[in-house]
Amino acid sequence: MARSVPTFTGQVDGDGLGVTLIHEHIFVTDPELDVNMPHPEWDEQACIERAVQTLSSLYERGVRTVVDLTVIGLGRDVRRVAEVAARVPVQIVAATGCYASSVLPPFFCLNGPGLVVDGPDPLIDLFIGDITRGIARTQVRAGMIKIASDGAGLTPDVERVFGAAAAAHLRTGVPITTHSDAAARGGTAQQDALARLGVPLDRVVIGHSGDSLDLSYLRALADRGSYLGFDRFGMEHVGRDADRIRMLIALLDAGYVDRLVLSHDAAVFSRVTPPSWRKEHVPNWHMTHLFDTVLPQLRAAGVDDATLHRLMVVNPRRVLTGGA
Numbered sequence: 655m656a657r658s659v660p661t662f663t664g665q666v667d668g669d670g671l672g673v674t675l676i677h678e679h680i681f682v683t684d685p686e687l688d689v690n691m692p693h694p695e696w697d698e699q700a701c702i703e704r705a706v707q708t709l710s711s712l713y714e715r716g717v718r719t720v721v722d723l724t725v726i727g728l729g730r731d732v733r734r735v736a737e738v739a740a741r742v743p744v745q746i747v748a749a750t751g752c753y754a755s756s757v758l759p760p761f762f763c764l765n766g767p768g769l770v771v772d773g774p775d776p777l778i779d780l781f782i783g784d785i786t787r788g789i790a791r792t793q794v795r796a797g798m799i800k801i802a803s804d805g806a807g808l809t810p811d812v813e814r815v816f817g818a819a820a821a822a823h824l825r826t827g828v829p830i831t832t833h834s835d836a837a838a839r840g841g842t843a844q845q846d847a848l849a850r851l852g853v854p855l856d857r858v859v860i861g862h863s864g865d866s867l868d869l870s871y872l873r874a875l876a877d878r879g880s881y882l883g884f885d886r887f888g889m890e891h892v893g894r895d896a897d898r899i900r901m902l903i904a905l906l907d908a909g910y911v912d913r914l915v916l917s918h919d920a921a922v923f924s925r926v927t928p929p930s931w932r933k934e935h936v937p938n939w940h941m942t943h944l945f946d947t948v949l950p951q952l953r954a955a956g957v958d959d960a961t962l963h964r965l966m967v968v969n970p971r972r973v974l975t976g977g978a
């Protein structure tokens with residue numbers, strides 16, 4: 655059954671989503687460090703202005719929806735993003751979830767079932783509350799659930815996050831997206847864990863799959879029904895765009911057009927890789943790169959407009975709504 659999708663500026667039907675960037679970040683911060691060790695490049699008002707500019711230039715390129723996968727662990731602040739959302743024509747979807755790829759923050763280690771402060775799992779309350787009531791006492795509700803595993807694999811804390819995400823998905827139908835370690839073929843263990851927890855794998859995006867150079871690994875993920883996130887275009891310190899394009903075309907040729915989503919995993923401001931560093935080392939890692947450079951390269955390689963429409967409009971819509 656197709657769901658409508660919550661955005662910062664209201665509910666949107668599948669038809670209203672349009673061209674969608676499924677994996678981006680507006681502001682990646684660290685509230686504790688921001689208080690105690692302010693970053694010299696962080697100027698809140700200037701960054702809000704830059705976000706308004708960036709998202710407006712996306713609208714000019716045809717983008718209608720951007721999913722902001724900034725969750726707990728990445729400095730989510732929906733009040734700040736709401737200021738941007740109110741000023742731009744692009745719709746922004748908020749996410750719930752937890753970016754903890756090995757250990758959870760101390761609060762969660764002491765609060766939960768069987769722990770020192772015994773009670774219901776606050777992760778499950780957080781995810782379901784963000785989806786059904788609103789994030790941090792705002793009216794903004796989450797339209798995706800973001801989880802992560804990386805080099806450490808599925809540690810007990812990561813398993814707990816996956817369990818909470820599965821519980822929230824099964825209760826609400828909101829899709830799950832991951833940060834995966836593509837080089838280590840980490841998506842397979844993510845699928846195993848989510849399948850064990852009862853999550854239909856066609857409601858899951860295995861994020862960062864586009865960093866893999868292993869076609870048989872990617873085909874196996876897609877054969878189980880999940881979407882492959884080719885979601886780091888421009889992130890050349892992790893992988894080359896030429897390789898991402900080559901793998902993407904190989905998957906299209908193999909018939910996986912319905913299982914692929916494209917994005918950048920870029921940010922307007924990120925404390926961990928600040929603007930000056932990005933400018934010097936990854937100048938193409940920004941949210942207009944797909945439209946200015948990558949899609950024209952795909953067209954030149956023979957990918958037709960109908961295929962691009964499926965990648966940029968139809969597939970993200972199916973992810974977000976669960977419908978056709």
Ligand SMILES: [Zn+2]
Nearest residue numbers: 677678723919
């Ligand atoms: Zn991301």
